[in-house]
Amino acid sequence: MTLSLLVIDDDETVRSTLVEFFETFGFTARGASTATEGRQLAAEHAPDVVLLDLRLPDADGVRALEALRADDPDLAVIVLTGYADVRTAVAAMKHGAADLLEKPVDLELLASAVTRAAERGRLRQEVAVLRAQGRSNATPPAMAPTVSDLIDLAARNPDAPILLQGETGTGKGYIARQIHDRSVRNLSPFVEINCASLSATFFESELFGHERGAFTDARQAKHGLLEVAGEGTVFLDEIAELSTEVQPRLLKVLEERTFRRLGGTTMLRSSSRVVVATHQSLADAVAEKRFRADLYYRLQVLTITLPPLRERQDEILTMAMSMLPKGSSLTNEAEDALAGYRWPGNIRELKNTIWRAAILAEGRPIEPAHLGLAVPEAPRAAVGTTPNEPRTLEQAEREVIREALVASGGNRTHAARLLGIARSTLLEKLKRYPADFG
Secondary structure, three states: OOOEEEEEOOOHHHHHHHHHHHHOOOOEEEEEOOHHHHHHHHHHHOOOEEEEEOEOOOOEHHHHHHHHHHHOOOOEEEEEEOOOOHHHHHHHHHOOOOEEEEOOOOHHHHHHHHHHHHHHHHHHHHHHHHHHHHHHOOOOHHHOOOHHHHHHHHHHOOOOOEEEEOOOOOOHHHHHHHHHHHOOOOOOOEEEEEOOOOOHHHHHHHHHEEOOOOOOOOOOOEEOHHHHHOOOEEEEEOHHHOOOOOHHHHHHHHHHOEEOOEOOOOOEEOOOEEEEEEOOOHHHHHHOOOOOHHHHHHHOOEEEEOOOHHHOHHHHHHHHHHHOOOOOOEOHHHHHHHHHOOOOOHHHHHHHHHHHHHHHHOOOOEOHHHHOOOOOOOOOOOOOOOOOOOOOHHHHHHHHHHHHHHHOOOOHHHHHHHHOOOHHHHHHHHHHOHHHHO
16 A cells, blocks of 8 residues: 655755655655645645644644644654754644654654654554444443453554553553564563663663673673564563663664664664553653653554553452462452452552462452451541541541552552652651551
8 A cells, every 4th residue: 555645844845855755665745835735735635644844834833733633633743843842842742743853854764754653553543443343343432442452453563662551560561471472473582671670781781781891790791682582572661760871772772673782882683572661651751851752752653551450340350260279269258348449559469469368268268358458447537527528638648558558468668669659758658657557
């Protein structure tokens, strides 16, 4: 199928050069000098990709982007600007830009960006088909496509980067493995690394490898995970924690498929697929200048958001049954306790709870006491208050801390991670409530 491209740029030389350049690739390419003309041509010809200059004579480029996306929410728009900054990048990203490149643009990089944007468009079309199929099968629109549908879609597109989003414990690592196992890459290794657990130097050593003498303890050369994975999958967990020093090198791997070992001079080629996961908002990290906007664009080709367990009440008992060791069972009261709990630690907490309860039950049916789940307690009423009055901030904080400690089995480091705060902060809060946590 011939791809269609629209260039919206008021500079005639730039516009004609880009049109001619992409025609040599077999694209059907058209040009427009204003936002108004570009919007008309986009409506008439439905291009696969639009190259949009941010400085146009009749409209601000971000407004033009907003208008184009309003006409066609699935349209892939690559923004070109000679005035790139973080604020512009974030604004373009919020309005759905597929990419942002600074002028003068490298034509080879632009061609790669257009190819990726066209691929994203094809993925979105497949998602739209899945949604339509879901509706025709009387599936509620909010449930289609399912996570399983998106896993299959990711597996069928083995070169597309995948971004997994969801709270801690929602199964992002499991989904990454499922994508690998269902894809043509499943005969090659699946390797993973946690971006939050290593310093910048050791992370680079793990991902890219190193040559002998690259740093103090590098007594011999080492293959990095990009080499170990080969044609397989590299899973980067907690990508929002990736050091800003390393982000440009990861970006280079995604764009050019090449890298060098730490301390090396030989350029190596990567054939692996990258899947990343985060429990944080990458868009917020970009706005806070903790994460590169251009890296974010390249990681979000296909985003899969995993809902927390508390939003999947109808699945809790099914999951619990599948996690029961052979010979174990649940009483009706235990089933009620599982269904009524909010699961702040999500699937990971459920799995550990079932495992612990089966051990405590020693072959007998599992009772609520074996589960050890915190029973929600009514907030302590102050003098002169009634049970229907709202909780104080202090009461709410105590309850959330109590839930996190239960979910983590009393592990304060894990509890702090569940709460999204530093361990030292949690310890300070525990000191405030000696009667509850002393």
